[in-house]
Amino acid sequence: MTHDHSDSIQRLKIVEGHIRGIQRMLEKDQYCIDIIRQIQAVGAALNKISTSLLDQHLNTCLLSAIQSDDLVEQKRVLNEITEVFETSQKI
Amino acid sequence: MTHDHSDSIQRLKIVEGHIRGIQRMLEKDQYCIDIIRQIQAVGAALNKISTSLLDQHLNTCLLSAIQSDDLVEQKRVLNEITEVFETSQKI
Amino acid sequence: MTHDHSDSIQRLKIVEGHIRGIQRMLEKDQYCIDIIRQIQAVGAALNKISTSLLDQHLNTCLLSAIQSDDLVEQKRVLNEITEVFETSQKI
Amino acid sequence: MTHDHSDSIQRLKIVEGHIRGIQRMLEKDQYCIDIIRQIQAVGAALNKISTSLLDQHLNTCLLSAIQSDDLVEQKRVLNEITEVFETSQKI
Numbered sequence: 001m002t003h004d005h006s007d008s009i010q011r012l013k014i015v016e017g018h019i020r021g022i023q024r025m026l027e028k029d030q031y032c033i034d035i036i037r038q039i040q041a042v043g044a045a046l047n048k049i050s051t052s053l054l055d056q057h058l059n060t061c062l063l064s065a066i067q068s069d070d071l072v073e074q075k076r077v078l079n080e081i082t083e084v085f086e087t088s089q090k091i
Numbered sequence: 092m093t094h095d096h097s098d099s100i101q102r103l104k105i106v107e108g109h110i111r112g113i114q115r116m117l118e119k120d121q122y123c124i125d126i127i128r129q130i131q132a133v134g135a136a137l138n139k140i141s142t143s144l145l146d147q148h149l150n151t152c153l154l155s156a157i158q159s160d161d162l163v164e165q166k167r168v169l170n171e172i173t174e175v176f177e178t179s180q181k182i
Numbered sequence: 183m184t185h186d187h188s189d190s191i192q193r194l195k196i197v198e199g200h201i202r203g204i205q206r207m208l209e210k211d212q213y214c215i216d217i218i219r220q221i222q223a224v225g226a227a228l229n230k231i232s233t234s235l236l237d238q239h240l241n242t243c244l245l246s247a248i249q250s251d252d253l254v255e256q257k258r259v260l261n262e263i264t265e266v267f268e269t270s271q272k273i
Numbered sequence: 274m275t276h277d278h279s280d281s282i283q284r285l286k287i288v289e290g291h292i293r294g295i296q297r298m299l300e301k302d303q304y305c306i307d308i309i310r311q312i313q314a315v316g317a318a319l320n321k322i323s324t325s326l327l328d329q330h331l332n333t334c335l336l337s338a339i340q341s342d343d344l345v346e347q348k349r350v351l352n353e354i355t356e357v358f359e360t361s362q363k364i
């Protein structure tokens with residue numbers, strides 16, 4: 001199961017640049033609230049990437065796992081979805 | 092596809108009592124931060140109920156939808172998972 | 183320090199009715215995803231109430247605590263803000 | 274008002290390395306769920322940095338703004354806290 005992750009990689013490169021920009025804001029001792037806002041913007045960008053990856057995963061790996069006859073594998077992929085959903089509520 | 096929701100109903104009854112308790116805290120003008128903490132506790136309890144319902148949904152409705160031959164239905168149930176995941180990050 | 187919490191109490195009464203509605207959805211075994219969406223809507227409503235209470239708290243209790251000369255009290259109220267902020271990220 | 278942000282800068286450098294690691298996971302087309310978990314770990318690390326910055330802000334900028342006689346400035350710094358609290362619930 002191969003995926004085209006070029007869009008997510010591109011978005012992570014932007015996040016990486018954003019993180020470096022926040023480091024510079026901290027080095028220059030810019031206003032804390034502005035820095036927190038930038039960190040929150042990075043968090044929102046990461047959430048979008050996670051959502052996009054989950055969507056891709058559901059339509060490829062999960063779909064083929066469930067359409068296989070491997071009940072253990074089915075249970076495993078379904079549990080993973082529940083687990084990342086649970087974690088997403090805590091971040 | 093029927094489910095046993097008795098556990099979730101029981102937990103929602105507890106949440107309902109919790110909400111009424113918070114109303115009384117507000118009526119007595121108790122300390123704001125203590126009230127906010129109680130609201131956050133309710134939020135955490137609701138997240139657990141959502142996670143439990145999602146787990147049940149994945150192992151019943153989603154599983155049977157994907158094992159059917161209805162590609163439109165498959166796509167629909169998968170999109171719903173992505174959507175509730177996306178929303179869970181925003182609450 | 184007294185507050186007018188009538189708006190928050192009103193909004194919590196609506197949340198309470200919403201929670202009872204979700205119990206009925208569960209009793210009728212309605213579609214899991216629709217139920218999860220309703221729980222997420224309650225979570226969003228609770229977040230708004232928390233934000234409103236925090237705003238009120240900052241402009242009353244926190245303000246007067248910081249304008250007092252009690253350094254221990256100042257530290258306590260500031261720590262509480264950090265703590266509810268931290269918890270809000272985890273719900 | 275100057276702050277020692279060396280700890281937050283150090284933690285952001287770790288986050289930056291983490292982000293680059295996730296890019297490599299995507300380039301190698303590693304398992305989607307493992308990648309989502311890594312993104313969620315970055316989100317949790319960013320939340321800790323935000324909390325630490327807020328704590329510092331409250332004990333420096335906010336404290337001095339409120340202890341000044343500038344009512345407009347007081348209102349502004351308090352509104353900012355409400356705003357970042359509100360945003361933190363949505364990420």
